[in-house]
Amino acid sequence: MKAKKLFFPMRLKFVILLCGLITAPFLISGIMTYSQYSKNVEEDSINYTNQIINQVSINVDRYMNDVDRLTMAPYYDNAVLDILRKHGTLSTSGSYVSSDQLAKMNLMISSLAVDRSEIQGILLFAYDGTLFSNLQNTVSKSWDAAQNEWMKEAEAADGELIVLPPHTGTYYLDEQRQVVSIARVIRETFTNKHLGIIKVDLTDQGFAKILAGTSASPNSLIYLTDRQDRVLYPFSSGLPLAGQVEKNENEESFIKATKRSDYTGIQVTGLVRKNEIKEGARSLAQYTLWITVISILIAYIAAGVASGRMVRPIRHLQMKMKRVQRGDFAVRATITTTDEMGQLTGGFNVMVSELERLVKEVYESKIRQRDAELDALQSQINPHFIYNTLESINSLAMDKQQEEISDIAVNLGKLLRYTVERKERFVYLRDEISFAEAYSQIQASRLGDQLEVEIDVELGHDYLMVPKLILQPFIENAIEHAMSADKLTVRLYTKMEEDHLLIFVEDNGMGLSPEKLQQVEQHIYATPVEHVDRRGFGERKKGFALRNVHWRLFLLYGEGCGLFIDKSNRKGTAFYLRLPLLYEEEEQA
Amino acid sequence: MITVLLVEDEVNLRTRFRKLLEEVIGGCRVVGEAANGCEALEWLKTQMADVVITDIRMKDMNGIELLKRLKEQYPSMPVVIVSGYGDFEYAKDAIKYEVTDYLLKPVDRVELNQVIEKLRKRLQPAAPAHSSAEPAEGEERQIIRKVKDIIASRLDQDISLQYLADQVHLNHRYLSALFKTESGQNLSDYVTACRMDKAKSLLRTTQLKIQDIARSCGYPNSKYFMSVFKQVVGSTPSEYRDRAGQV
Numbered sequence: 001m002k003a004k005k006l007f008f009p010m011r012l013k014f015v016i017l018l019c020g021l022i023t024a025p026f027l028i029s030g031i032m033t034y035s036q037y038s039k040n041v042e043e044d045s046i047n048y049t050n051q052i053i054n055q056v057s058i059n060v061d062r063y064m065n066d067v068d069r070l071t072m073a074p075y076y077d078n079a080v081l082d083i084l085r086k087h088g089t090l091s092t093s094g095s096y097v098s099s100d101q102l103a104k105m106n107l108m109i110s111s112l113a114v115d116r117s118e119i120q121g122i123l124l125f126a127y128d129g130t131l132f133s134n135l136q137n138t139v140s141k142s143w144d145a146a147q148n149e150w151m152k153e154a155e156a157a158d159g160e161l162i163v164l165p166p167h168t169g170t171y172y173l174d175e176q177r178q179v180v181s182i183a184r185v186i187r188e189t190f191t192n193k194h195l196g197i198i199k200v201d202l203t204d205q206g207f208a209k210i211l212a213g214t215s216a217s218p219n220s221l222i223y224l225t226d227r228q229d230r231v232l233y234p235f236s237s238g239l240p241l242a243g244q245v246e247k248n249e250n251e252e253s254f255i256k257a258t259k260r261s262d263y264t265g266i267q268v269t270g271l272v273r274k275n276e277i278k279e280g281a282r283s284l285a286q287y288t289l290w291i292t293v294i295s296i297l298i299a300y301i302a303a304g305v306a307s308g309r310m311v312r313p314i315r316h317l318q319m320k321m322k323r324v325q326r327g328d329f330a331v332r333a334t335i336t337t338t339d340e341m342g343q344l345t346g347g348f349n350v351m352v353s354e355l356e357r358l359v360k361e362v363y364e365s366k367i368r369q370r371d372a373e374l375d376a377l378q379s380q381i382n383p384h385f386i387y388n389t390l391e392s393i394n395s396l397a398m399d400k401q402q403e404e405i406s407d408i409a410v411n412l413g414k415l416l417r418y419t420v421e422r423k424e425r426f427v428y429l430r431d432e433i434s435f436a437e438a439y440s441q442i443q444a445s446r447l448g449d450q451l452e453v454e455i456d457v458e459l460g461h462d463y464l465m466v467p468k469l470i471l472q473p474f475i476e477n478a479i480e481h482a483m484s485a486d487k488l489t490v491r492l493y494t495k496m497e498e499d500h501l502l503i504f505v506e507d508n509g510m511g512l513s514p515e516k517l518q519q520v521e522q523h524i525y526a527t528p529v530e531h532v533d534r535r536g537f538g539e540r541k542k543g544f545a546l547r548n549v550h551w552r553l554f555l556l557y558g559e560g561c562g563l564f565i566d567k568s569n570r571k572g573t574a575f576y577l578r579l580p581l582l583y584e585e586e587e588q589a
Numbered sequence: 590m591i592t593v594l595l596v597e598d599e600v601n602l603r604t605r606f607r608k609l610l611e612e613v614i615g616g617c618r619v620v621g622e623a624a625n626g627c628e629a630l631e632w633l634k635t636q637m638a639d640v641v642i643t644d645i646r647m648k649d650m651n652g653i654e655l656l657k658r659l660k661e662q663y664p665s666m667p668v669v670i671v672s673g674y675g676d677f678e679y680a681k682d683a684i685k686y687e688v689t690d691y692l693l694k695p696v697d698r699v700e701l702n703q704v705i706e707k708l709r710k711r712l713q714p715a716a717p718a719h720s721s722a723e724p725a726e727g728e729e730r731q732i733i734r735k736v737k738d739i740i741a742s743r744l745d746q747d748i749s750l751q752y753l754a755d756q757v758h759l760n761h762r763y764l765s766a767l768f769k770t771e772s773g774q775n776l777s778d779y780v781t782a783c784r785m786d787k788a789k790s791l792l793r794t795t796q797l798k799i800q801d802i803a804r805s806c807g808y809p810n811s812k813y814f815m816s817v818f819k820q821v822v823g824s825t826p827s828e829y830r831d832r833a834g835q836v
Binding site: 388391392394395406455459581 | 599601602605606608609613646673674693694695696697698747748749750751752761762776777780781784807808809810812813816817
């Protein structure tokens with residue numbers, strides 16, 4: 001395994017992938033829908049505004065046309081024309097107005113004003129300074145050119161209709177009224193001589209009525225301007241003027257539509273706030289956003305569940321695989337799906353069962369083989385048979401007073417029992433010494449007085465624990481290598497050193513030459529390759545027994561323990577074993 | 590004289606064993622022989638012996654079964670098993686039915702002698718009184734006393750069987766066997782007991798460190814000393830000292 005590589009579980013990857021796949025299209029479609037929709041809405045509202053403005057323009061034209069007709073009324077009434085002719089000049093008969101003339105004029109003007117509440121007043125200006133109107137009480141009877149600047153404009157139009165932007169009617173007696181007016185110069189039919197000026201003062205009610213008919217939204221603004229871009233409507237109410245509105249707010253935020261009438265020259269301007277249009281789009285966007293969020297959440301949950309379902313068989317398989325790694329071959333994974341995962345799981349099961357079968361086969365065959373070997377061995381040498389035979393020899397020897405033979409038989413029995421029957425790996429030092437003694441007694445009976453084994457072990461060490469079969473090889477070794485013509489004495493004694501037990505085996509034999517010593521050391525300390533486990537006594541390659549003892553101790557107890565050669569010994573060879581002090585602690589407690 | 594019932598399925602072995610008991614070791618008389626447990630029980634119906642020595646593996650009734658029956662019928666009768674089987678299972682059963690001794694084949698003369706000595710002591714507590722054996726026994730006693738003296742004087746040093754044997758001019762195996770027969774105790778157990786007594790007295794009477802006490806009792810390693818102390822005395826040295834201090 002590589003160290004420290006980030007681990008992402010499969011499920012997490014699945015969830016991230018699925019969530020990504022879900023979120024991206026939702027986002028893209030949402031953004032596109034929103035922008036397209038708001039574009040459409042804008043276009044629609046531009047068209048709609050244009051339509052409204054056209055409609056308004058037509059209505060305004062019609063209205064103006066209507067009002068215009070009023071101004072044409074004096075032409076159809078000769079009496080009125082006559083009166084105007086009489087008052088045409090300042091000098092002739094003075095500005096006296098007879099009651100007859102006044103009555104006639106009033107009749108005509110009043111008839112015009114009937115049922116038109118939006119008309120503030122209809123005024124007829126004669127050039128001698130006389131002012132006729134339908135409002136006798138509130139309008140002065142005469143006028144002054146200096147106070148009526150607009151007249152120049154009307155004169156200049158020479159009988160054509162003019163529209164006057166909001167101005168103050170100076171001739172009103174009660175209050176200074178703001179009015180929009182339509183005026184026309186009345187001319188002599190043939191001479192084109194100016195007879196007077198008719199002026200219709202309008203309140204903004206008329207326009208308001210027209211505009212109210214349109215279905216423009218309450219927050220949109222509609223302005224009427226004349227040819228000189230002077231504002232005609234609105235003028236009396238507190239509504240902000242178009243120019244100001246446009247200046248105050250960014251022009252970008254308005255949809256603007258204009259229409260200029262050829263007939264009156266009145267321009268209709270409509271301003272609709274874009275925000276207002278977008279309000280709809282925004283609420284749609286919000287709506288879609290919520291839907292998107294909810295559906296994404298649902299999709300996420302679904303993704304989590306789905307990935308869990310997808311990953312579960314993998315997890316399951318992984319878990320089972322770990323158990324197989326730990327050596328449990330009875331494990332089978334359950335197949336839940338029929339897809340590749342199911343096939344993989346099936347394959348795993350087949351492999352594991354095959355493994356199980358193989359392991360069992362090998363294991364069983366090994367056991368069977370071992371059993372067979374053991375059986376063969378046991379049938380060859382039935383221990384009971386051997387012990388009985390030894391007992392026969394023993395008693396036979398005693399019968400013939402051959403005590404040495406008896407001793408050999410008894411010791412051989414002990415030897416066999418110790419090596420073959422006792423299976424424990426650790427024994428009391430005392431038992432190990434007894435075994436070494438039994439062995440040396442057999443050897444002594446073979447070698448006669450040539451061999452003497454002195455066991456000089458402190459009695460307090462009797463119950464220390466040592467690995468089995470560590471002493472006998474030394475005696476064997478001494479007999480094999482140290483024997484000379486002289487009597488060989490092998491001395492075995494123990495010492496305690498800190499936490500370690502030292503077991504010395506000394507002989508007074510030939511000893512080792514420096515070269516030989518080196519050779520022996522090399523041999524003992526060389527890493528064991530084979531025969532490590534061959535214990536016991538009997539035929540085997542020379543010197544392996546000591547080596548085995550060393551490696552057994554070394555492997556059991558580690559550095560510092562094992563077999564050592566005591567080089568201070570002057571005569572003969574001296575080995576010692578070093579091992580930790582082991583005892584059965586508080587066995588009786 | 591100890592009377593013996595010998596139970597063994599091989600006739601030759603039986604004959605030789607009888608010879609060993611009667612002639613080599615002496616002081617015994619084989620009054621009955623049986624080839625298996627059934628025969629032995631049958632024989633015991635009409636006659637009596639001081640001790641039964643039996644093999645384990647026999648036809649009809651094996652030694653363990655016989656031991657069990659004998660313990661039911663004659664609870665006080667000593668039974669010695671002689672067997673080729675050192676198996677734990679057999680040993681366990683034998684201990685369960687209170688076997689007196691368990692000898693392994695091939696039979697070691699010295700060990701057999703010890704067993705017989707022990708039996709003699711058990712069966713004839715007044716026996717040492719007879720005159721012919723007295724000087725020899727007195728000598729043995731003297732040897733054992735000498736050994737014990739040597740041990741007492743050397744408790745702080747190494748005491749090996751070989752050293753003791755050299756001091757009394759005896760073979761070490763013989764000394765070991767003799768000691769066990771005479772004092773009924775293993776030599777090493779005796780040494781340990783002596784050392785523990787010394788340790789206890791030192792713990793009680795002195796304020797020496799446990800390490801020093803261990804050394805003066807022949808244990809250079811105090812941990813080992815403490816373990817042995819705990820096993821023999823039943824408490825750790827310091828616990829023992831505390832308790833002794835309170836009394």
